[in-house]
Amino acid sequence: GQNIDQPTEMTATEGAIVQINCTYQTSGFNGLFWYQQHAGEAPTFLSYNVLDGLEEKGRFSSFLSRSKGYSYLLLKELQMKDSASYLCAVKDSNYQLIWGAGTKLIIKP
Amino acid sequence: ETGVTQTPRHLVMGMTNKKSLKCEQHLGHNAMYWYKQSAKKPLELMFVYSLEERVENNSVPSRFSPECPNSSHLFLHLHTLQPEDSALYLCASSQEIGQGSTEAFFGQGTRLTVV
Numbered sequence A: 001g002q003n004i005d006q007p008t009e010m011t012a013t014e015g016a017i018v019q020i021n022c023t024y025q026t027s028g029f030n031g032l033f034w035y036q037q038h039a040g041e042a043p044t045f046l047s048y049n050v051l052d053g054l055e056e057k058g059r060f061s062s063f064l065s066r067s068k069g070y071s072y073l074l075l076k077e078l079q080m081k082d083s084a085s086y087l088c089a090v091k092d093s094n095y096q097l098i099w100g101a102g103t104k105l106i107i108k109p
Numbered sequence B: 001e002t003g004v005t006q007t008p009r010h011l012v013m014g015m016t017n018k019k020s021l022k023c024e025q026h027l028g029h030n031a032m033y034w035y036k037q038s039a040k041k042p043l044e045l046m047f048v049y050s051l052e053e054r055v056e057n058n059s060v061p062s063r064f065s066p067e068c069p070n071s072s073h074l075f076l077h078l079h080t081l082q083p084e085d086s087a088l089y090l091c092a093s094s095q096e097i098g099q100g101s102t103e104a105f106f107g108q109g110t111r112l113t114v115v
Helices: none
Strands: A003-005 A009-013 A018-025 A032-037 A044-049 A053-057 A060-065 A070-075 A084-091 A097-099 A103-108 B004-007 B010-013 B018-025 B031-037 B044-050 B053-057 B064-070 B073-079 B087-094 B110-114
Touching (some): A003 A084, A018 A084, A018 A103, B004 B087, B010 B018, B044 B064, B044 B073
Parallel strands (some): B010 B110
Antiparallel strands (some): A018 A070, A084 A097, B044 B053, B064 B073
């Protein structure tokens, strides 16, 4: 079967750095997405990786290793507003998105 | 005006009621989706429409009935639901289905409670 694994919850301190990991086993691979979802709000797109390596976008970076079935989202200079759930999703061979259950990130002052 | 708008935001319904969820997208996208989001579970894809034709139905119970009258509007008709159907129902749209890099834009969801 297809599976996306990510930690259920993480806690970090304001101003610090946090890395949220995602591992996947899917039938085919057409890219990996990270979304941010604040409580009670819509998921919003953060990043897309289809080739191995690091994609940097401001305070957020996303890394992909296709051979390892592994990605991480790196958040730097954490702010209180970064408290949210972070969803990892992979597009399989049918271009269908397979979702992880999300990682709830708690930022403490 | 946000890109994808869902109404209502909250809905409480009895198991014998009939209600409908509405989604409207203002992005000119060709594909629309219904997802179910339950606490601590992955998003579950329910239905996919491309150019108003249903292309995916992931074994969803018949008490959920989608309707896509045009490429900007999507409905989810609900009848004789069960308490386990209580969840956040998210609508999303994307430019098209087949491309890998196409991201989905989500509405804020309808929080459904079945009593």
